Amino acid sequence: MNGNCKRTVGILFALAVSLAVARPVLAHHGAAGLYDMSKAVMMKGTITKFEWTNPHNQIHFDVKDDKGNVVQWIVATEPPQVMLERGWTRRSLKEGDQVTVYAFVASNGAPVGNLQRLVLPDGKELSAR
Amino acid sequence: MIFSLVVRAQNTAPSRAPAGPPPGATSKVADLSGDWAPDPKRGGIGQSLSLSDNGGRQRGKEADIPYLPWAREKTLSERSSTGPDLGFASTTDPQVLYCEPPGVPHIYLWPIKTKLVQTPEAVYILHEYGPFFRVVWLNSKHPEDPDPQWWGHSIGWYENDNTLVVDTIGFNDKTWLDQVGHPHTEQLHLIERYRRVDKNTMELDMTIDDPGAYEKPWNARRNFILSTTGFLRYQQICSVKENQRFFDNLAKPAIKK
Numbered sequence: 376m377n378g379n380c381k382r383t384v385g386i387l388f389a390l391a392v393s394l395a396v397a398r399p400v401l402a403h404h405g406a407a408g409l410y411d412m413s414k415a416v417m418m419k420g421t422i423t424k425f426e427w428t429n430p431h432n433q434i435h436f437d438v439k440d441d442k443g444n445v446v447q448w449i450v451a452t453e454p455p456q457v458m459l460e461r462g463w464t465r466r467s468l469k470e471g472d473q474v475t476v477y478a479f480v481a482s483n484g485a486p487v488g489n490l491q492r493l494v495l496p497d498g499k500e501l502s503a504r
Numbered sequence: 505m506i507f508s509l510v511v512r513a514q515n516t517a518p519s520r521a522p523a524g525p526p527p528g529a530t531s532k533v534a535d536l537s538g539d540w541a542p543d544p545k546r547g548g549i550g551q552s553l554s555l556s557d558n559g560g561r562q563r564g565k566e567a568d569i570p571y572l573p574w575a576r577e578k579t580l581s582e583r584s585s586t587g588p589d590l591g592f593a594s595t596t597d598p599q600v601l602y603c604e605p606p607g608v609p610h611i612y613l614w615p616i617k618t619k620l621v622q623t624p625e626a627v628y629i630l631h632e633y634g635p636f637f638r639v640v641w642l643n644s645k646h647p648e649d650p651d652p653q654w655w656g657h658s659i660g661w662y663e664n665d666n667t668l669v670v671d672t673i674g675f676n677d678k679t680w681l682d683q684v685g686h687p688h689t690e691q692l693h694l695i696e697r698y699r700r701v702d703k704n705t706m707e708l709d710m711t712i713d714d715p716g717a718y719e720k721p722w723n724a725r726r727n728f729i730l731s732t733t734g735f736l737r738y739q740q741i742c743s744v745k746e747n748q749r750f751f752d753n754l755a756k757p758a759i760k761k
Contacts, residue, residue, distance in 0.1 A: 409758040429746050433753055451754050455738040458613050458633055460541065461730065485757035 379399040415477040420448060422472040427455055434468060434490060436476065448486040450478045452503045467501060468493075479483035524642075525661035525669075532665040536620045536627075536698055539735040540728035542612070549646040551586060551614050553682040553712070553724035559686040560584065570719040582685030597685065598678060598685050603742035605636060605654045606642070608681030608694065609703055609710055612726045619735045620668070620698065627660055627668060640670050650674030652690045670696040679711065689716030704730045 420436035421425050431451040438446050452458055455465070468474070480488035490503040508542040542549045551560030556568045564571075564580040571579070585595040599606045606614065617631035640660035650657045650673060657674035672694045681688055695711040706728040713721040 378645070413753035429741055429743060430750055433750070449753050451607050451750070453615065454740060456617070456740055458731045459738070469704060483760060485760065487757045503724055 380440045385463055398413045409483075410479045410482060412479045412489075414479075416480050416488070417432055418476045418478070419449065420474060420476060422468050422474060423447070424469040424470065425465070429454055432458060432463075434476075434493070436474065438486075446486050448476075448478075448488075450476065450480075450490045452490045458503070461502065461504075463501060472496065512721055514693065521614070525659075528605045531662040531667075533622060534662050534666045534668050534698070534700060536668055536706065538619070538706075539731040539733075540618045540620075541731040542615065543705065543727040543729040545729075546727035548727075548728075549585055550614055551584070551613065553609060553613075553686060553710070555724060560586075560682075563684045569722055570685070572717055572719060575717040578687045579685050581685075582680070584684050584753055586683050591759060597680060597683075599680070603744065604678065605634070606655075607654055607675070608638065609696075609712075609724065610680055610682055611636065611727070613683050613685065614740075617731050617735055618728070622668075627670075629670075630735070632736050633737060636740075640668075646671075646673055652676040656694070668698040670694075670698070672696070677745055687717055688712070688714045691716040 379424040418436075418438045422434065422436050424433075424435040426433040426435070432451050434452070436448050436450075438448055440446050452463070459469055475494040477491040477493070478488035479491060480486075492500055492502045492504070494500050506741060517662065536710045546557050550558040552563065552566070554560075554562070554566040554569055556562070557566045559660065563584075564576050566591045581596075585600045598604045599610065610630055611633060612618070615631050618632075619630045621628040621630065626642055629638040629640060636655070638655050638658055640658040642660055644658055644659045645657055653674060653676055655675075656672040658670050658672040660668055662672045663669055673691045673692070675688065675690060675694075677687070677689050677692075679688070680686060691714050693713040695713065697709045698706060700706050701707070708726045708728065710724045710726075711721050712718065712724060724761070
């Protein structure tokens with residue numbers, strides 16, 4: 376493993392572990408500036424993929440912006456073994472679901488974030504916390 | 505400078521011999537069955553083993569950790585991957601950098617469950633992360649000169665009818681004790697006491713005795729609750745490929761200026 380690769384893996388794990396382990400700290404410190412944990416942003420979108428995987432689940436969804444352009448978002452949850460404790464399964468979301476997403480999003484404006492909660496079309500709420 | 509201090513500390517002969525079961529000790533087998541998860545209402549996963557600083561905000565300055573000077577310097581030199589001093593781009597946590605085993609007690613600061621399988625000859629401590637397991641040999645002794653290894657060599661016995669005591673030596677020095685980088689040497693002698701408080705809760709009291717890194721033994725605690733979802737329904741594996749995908753999708757875009 377070369378130096379760049381090690382560094383990349385380090386960055387990756389740092390974020391992965393921080394999201395999994397240090398939620399209260401992240402909330403307080405705003406993920407060292409990466410995510411704004413002070414408020415959750417609400418978005419309405421369509422699920423395109425739900426990855427139930429280590430080190431963190433990834434929810435992909437499309438959102439139309441003010442100009443009608445589709446923006447592809449990805450938000451993370453904690454890992455599967457933690458989300459199982461919170462009532463989620465790998466079938467909790469499927470492609471095409473119309474959802475309302477509340478997420479702590481990247482401070483730099485990138486369409487990525489950390490899920491707070493999600494509301495399904497039937498009104499059922501899935502909390503990530 | 506730090507390196508020379510580390511070498512000197514590690515060459516120091518242990519000043520405190522490992523303990524073992526009291527002669528003639530007898531006790532009932534404590535019932536520790538169940539799937540145990542970190543108790544979110546009592547410390548949760550936490551960052552630090554310090555009893556006064558579970559969140560890791562006083563790293564290197566905790567009153568309850570009797571550092572030797574090199575160990576304090578080493579702790580302050582580390583870059584945690586989580587907590588208030590987290591460094592996304594520069595963590596020095598070997599477990600994070602290289603997928604190395606977290607070791608014990610570091611593994612108890614992960615969001616995973618633990619299961620103790622009790623048999624007459626040994627207790628098998630299973631962890632959802634890895635998945636790793638440890639063998640605690642009952643009615644046994646440590647080898648005279650154990651090879652230093654990631655999880656050490658563990659013996660155990662029961663006491664007070666409700667507690668499993670696990671006595672471990674023979675660690676290598678490659679792991680952190682917790683998320684904030686408290687170091688240890690090959691002289692680490694870890695004593696764990698697993699006690700079921702009631703049907704749904706278990707406490708783990710630990711004594712960290714490492715004369716190579718700390719002036720005197722110090723104590724730590726983790727609290728667990730019974731999990732309802734079953735053990736190892738999902739395997740927490742350290743995969744560079746999966747982690748790389750997570751980094752590309754979620755971290756990299758957020759890091760860009």
